[in-house]
Amino acid sequence: MPDARCRRSNCLVHPPEIKLFNSVEDLINAIERQGWSTQPGYLPDADSRRLQQDCEQGCDQGAFKRAGVGRGKGLEVREEIRSDQILWLRPEDATAGQTVYLEKLETLRLALNRSLYLGLQDFDGHFAMYPKGAFYKPHLDRHTGTSERVITVILYLNPDWQPGDGGELKLWTTSGAKTGALEIIEPRLGTLVCFLAGEFWHEVLPAHKTRMSITGWFRSH
Ligand code: OGA
Numbered sequence: 466m467p468d469a470r471c472r473r474s475n476c477l478v479h480p481p482e483i484k485l486f487n488s489v490e491d492l493i494n495a496i497e498r499q500g501w502s503t504q505p506g507y508l509p510d511a512d513s514r515r516l517q518q519d520c521e522q523g524c525d526q527g528a529f530k531r532a533g534v535g536r537g538k539g540l541e542v543r544e545e546i547r548s549d550q551i552l553w554l555r556p557e558d559a560t561a562g563q564t565v566y567l568e569k570l571e572t573l574r575l576a577l578n579r580s581l582y583l584g585l586q587d588f589d590g591h592f593a594m595y596p597k598g599a600f601y602k603p604h605l606d607r608h609t610g611t612s613e614r615v616i617t618v619i620l621y622l623n624p625d626w627q628p629g630d631g632g633e634l635k636l637w638t639t640s641g642a643k644t645g646a647l648e649i650i651e652p653r654l655g656t657l658v659c660f661l662a663g664e665f666w667h668e669v670l671p672a673h674k675t676r677m678s679i680t681g682w683f684r685s686h
């Protein structure tokens with residue numbers, strides 16, 4: 466006899482097309498109400514796994530670079546602040562898996578603009594790989610004096626993530642404050658997290674196993 470969770474993930478209760486539709490609606494409602502949203506199972510496992518394979522392949526080929534903090538001339542590697550490695554997505558040579566995800570984000574961007582008038586113009590994102598021991602200290606995603614990054618969008622790519630693997634996202638859920646209520650988000654395959662980039666403080670707790678994701682931003686210019 467399968468348990469309730471198996472029945473849900475086999476989609477006997479909610480057919481997949483209804484679930485996908487609902488997750489966009491839920492996400493938009495949550496952004497409007499509280500400025501952030503977590504959507505487990507946002508992307509079907511097969512699609513997430515293709516992205517995970519692209520990420521692993523990029524690592525194997527040595528295409529990742531140590532991530533920096535700041536921007537433009539002020540960009541510098543500061544391993545005491547963040548110790549992940551990144552590889553920017555290039556839509557012009559996206560793989561089939563990346564195209565599926567980017568198209569889904571485009572639908573989401575248009576839906577956010579229609580419902581919340583956010584004026585989001587494009588998406589810019591990168592794979593991120595946190596080797597064992599890597600972290601990203603508390604920060605906001607908007608660079609000082611800029612307003613391009615409006616919404617942060619993170620998709621996790623860790624198929625067998627378990628408590629003890631570390632690398633959770635710690636999100637302070639009071640806009641503008643690094644105190645008060647917290648969400649601890651597990652970086653499980655297919656979970657999508659969004660939040661207002663300039664308002665929500667967040668941190669990546671130390672990874673105890675390699676941790677993979679795609680992080681990006683809906684931007685306005
Ligand atoms: C970032 C970031 C969070 C995460 O790359 O700016 O905060 O959970 N990532 O990967």
Ligand code: MN
Nearest residue numbers: 604605606667
């Ligand atoms: Mn961040």
